[in-house]
Amino acid sequence: MxxxxxxxxxxxxxxxxxxxxxxxxxxxxxxxxxxxxxxxxxxxxxxGPWPCGTRCAASPAGRRPGGGGTVAGVPAAGGRRPGGRRAVRTVVALCVLALLPAAWMRFSADGHLRGTADVERTEVAVVFGAGLWGDEPSPYLARRLDAAVELYRSGRTEVVLVTGDNSREEYDEPEAMRRYLVARGVPDRRIVSDHAGFDTWDSCVRARKIFGVDKAVLISQGFHIHRAVTLCRSAGLQAYGIGVDDRHDASWYAGGAREVLASGKAALDVLLRPDPVFLGDREQGVTRALESAR
Structure with missing residues (x-):
């Protein structure tokens, strides 16, 4: 029975x-x-029709016979809501998408990085702005400029193109960079200023279209140089990069984190190829600086 x-x-x-x-x-x-x-x-x-001794679905645990599932939207004891799993998967997918541009930048630039001691001789070196402390270059920018001085003294470059932000009269990165280089022995006539390098893409496009640079060695920090090389090569330059050494302090890690976001914008720049904020007319500054070196 x-x-x-x-x-x-x-x-x-x-x-x-x-x-x-x-x-x-x-x-x-x-x-x-x-x-x-x-x-x-x-x-x-x-x-009901279930095995003897099984409690009904309306028991306090809210479990179906056999211990699985839920009744009337009540989660099983110790179970997880399906929405939680979907949220985790969504977060993981977004993280992967956010990291893809940075990974592509790193992979794209890896074969084009050099050190100050082994970079091939290149007529033009491009130094990207990195902020001012008052009227002086920030410590990060100073290290970039020191690398440019080393290249000039060793004869590996002849002209230094300094590119940065001069969107306000009281804030002039290129002029501060010029003063720093001149104080360390680089002749003023060998320095060319780009006052509309508002971001890396603008600096690369202007170096190619406004200053007529075909080939250059780029100087920046390690966390930024991959993006700089990728963007400049996408803009038409035969570019190589030097990532200067820096101690890994809080600012360095902040810069690395910022690169994740900046790489997303850089990927859009490569795909959409927008004009710089200010393009302007063709300038002969680099051409004249090279002629003075001969």
Whole structure:
């Protein structure tokens, strides 16, 4: 006989016992007929067609028979909501998409990086701005300029193109860079200023279209040089990069984190190829500087 069939089938079970008067008569467990019928209905609904002893779905744990699933949107004990898994997958996918441009920049530039000691002789070196402290180059920018001085002294470059932000009268990166180089022995006539290098893409496009540079060695920090080389080569320059050494302080790590976001914009620049903020007319500054070197 199946489990619970006795209840469902209305089997009346009796047990020996004494009546109220102790006369040895037996009495039914279920009480009256109406009570027995109500009891069978409730027990049948609770037990249902499931194995004997299984609790109903409305139990406090909210579990279906067998321990799996949920009832009426109530999560199983110890289970996870499906929405949580989708959120995790979405976050992982977004992180991968955010990192793809940076990974592409690094892969694209890896074969075009050099050191100051082994870079091939190149007529023009391009130094990208990196902020000012008052009227002086920031420590990061100073290290870039020091690398340019080393290249000039060793005869590996003849002209230094300094490119940076001069969008405000009181803020002039190229002029501060020029003063720094002149103070360390680079002749003023060998320095060319680009005052509209508002970002890396603008600096690369202007070097090619405005100053007529075909080939250059680029100087920047290690966390930025991959993006600079990729963008300048995409803009038409035969470019090589030198990533100057720096101690890995908080600013260095902040710059590395910023590169993740900047690489996304750089990828759009390569795809869409926008004009710089200010393109302007062709300038002869680099040509004249090279002629003075001969």
């Amino acid at each position: 199946k489990c619970g069939a006795g209840v469902a089938g209305g089997d009346r079970r009796r047990r020996p016992g004494r009546g109220p008067a102790g006369d040895g008569r037996t009495r039914e467990r279920g009480g009256s007929d109406a009570g027995r019928r109500a009891g069978r209905t409730v027990r049948g609904a609770v037990r």
